[in-house]
Amino acid sequence: MPTLAQITQSIMQDPDNQSFTAKGIEPLFAAPTTARINIVGQAPGIKAQESRLYWNDKSGDRLREWLGVDRDTFYHSGMFAVIPMDFYYPGKGKSGDLPPRKGFAEKWHAPILANLPNIELTILIGQYAQKYYLPENELNVTETVHHFRDFLPHFLPLVHPSPRNQIWLKKNPWFEQEIIPVLQKQIKVILSR
Numbered sequence: 001m002p003t004l005a006q007i008t009q010s011i012m013q014d015p016d017n018q019s020f021t022a023k024g025i026e027p028l029f030a031a032p033t034t035a036r037i038n039i040v041g042q043a044p045g046i047k048a049q050e051s052r053l054y055w056n057d058k059s060g061d062r063l064r065e066w067l068g069v070d071r072d073t074f075y076h077s078g079m080f081a082v083i084p085m086d087f088y089y090p091g092k093g094k095s096g097d098l099p100p101r102k103g104f105a106e107k108w109h110a111p112i113l114a115n116l117p118n119i120e121l122t123i124l125i126g127q128y129a130q131k132y133y134l135p136e137n138e139l140n141v142t143e144t145v146h147h148f149r150d151f152l153p154h155f156l157p158l159v160h161p162s163p164r165n166q167i168w169l170k171k172n173p174w175f176e177q178e179i180i181p182v183l184q185k186q187i188k189v190i191l192s193r
Helices: 004-013 015-022 046-051 058-067 071-076 104-113 127-133 141-146 163-171 174-192
Strands: 037-040 080-082 121-125 155-158
Touching (some): 004 015, 121 127, 121 174, 127 141
8 A cells, every 4th residue: 555655746746737746836635644534625725725734714714613623623633634626726717716627536535545544524525525425416515415414424515614605604504503513513522532
């Protein structure tokens, strides 16, 4: 089984990622072998890629609030893996960032996850992560998130914590009333073990 360092080198040497490697941009993910919670989002935002720190923006602030953890726990406890659907910022589209590249997760997630034997919960943020990890699920993101109990104990789907989702959050008050308390309880239980 290749080590995480070997996998990182393979990602950087992959022809699909050469344009990033040539600019000195390394793949942005976190995979401590002690991790118990895996967060799968879309791809790093430009702020995260430039600062070399995943979820280092307003979306990350809201995500940590939803999880009920502070920055120190999130970044330094060794309990959180962050393995997005693409490890590089995909660029800007008409209504936000472009989607993650097709085939990226298929190539790199399995070898990374093979190094993480203690994952108890995978949090699936947004449509790309949900479609990949819940292939039998045919619900849209809102319905998938609303039926989150169907995917426990291994998966918990969420909407993206982006400030752009403020309207969605106002239209769907059940999310913060019903799902966030369950999420925080799950996280607390896992971190207390």
